[in-house]
Amino acid sequence: MNSYDFGARVVIVTGGAQGIGYAIAERVVASGGTAVLWDIKSDVAEESAATLGRANWSAVDVVDEATVRAAVDAAVVAHGRIDGLVNAAGITGPVKPVTEYGPDEWEAVVRVNLTGTFNCCRLVVPVMKERNYGRIVNVSSVAGKEGNPNLAAYSAAKAGILGLTKSLGKELATTGIAVNAITPTTADTPILQGLTPEFIEYMRVRIPRERFVQVEEIAAMVAWLLSEENSFTTAATFDLSGGRTTY
Secondary structure, three states, X not given: OOOOOOOOOEEEEEOOOOHHHHHHHHHHHHOOOEEEEEEOOHHHHHHHHHHHOOEEEEEOOOOOHXXXXXXXXXXXXXXXXXXXXXXXXXXXXXXXXXXXXXHHHHHHHHHHHHHHHHHHHHHHHHHHHXXXXXXXXXXXXXXXXXXXXXXXXXXXXXXXXXXXXXXXXXXXXXXXXXXXXXXXXXXXXXXXXXXXXXXXXXXXXXXXXXXXXXXXXXXXXXXXXXXXXXXXXXXXXXXXXXXXXXX
């Protein structure tokens, strides 16, 4: 495992209680940094933070701007800084055709995945600007590049994250803040619980490596994106599709 010296770095991970978010937080701690878990599942987040050791948590609904703002303030009070932000919180939503999607169902998926990412970026960036340093990693998906049938809301929201990353990365390009996105293929995480076995197999057979990505593989890429070594690249998208999307 490549090692990074995160030293006194403080990294917020939304959706950090489990799955991809937890694997990233675990890598941050293993690299000497402090992970701050933001998750709507407070009981799981508390347990995960205790397991990680050098970590703490806040009950955060990324859709609710007030709770995000309160969590930012709490992180600054506790640590005096925010060096990294990983937006990993997300939901898939219902699996069904666009014509059967209800407006409320659509809005719920877009709000968590896209608006939640926007809320966190908007409120964390000013704190990073104070030190002229920061690393933001937005977790998108191969669905944001290709679109998945019967997952239009999720695909559209993840595509929106790519647009947000490009715009914000360019806005901050003259600062010490880097903003990038990753597009992982399916990983075996709790988010799969909302999908049918048939749909899960549909996604697996489209991966040239013939397997799902491991959360540790995602965390390895994110660790570099969070590191000081990532001093030039910004507004970019990094592929984790096992060869499915090569652009």
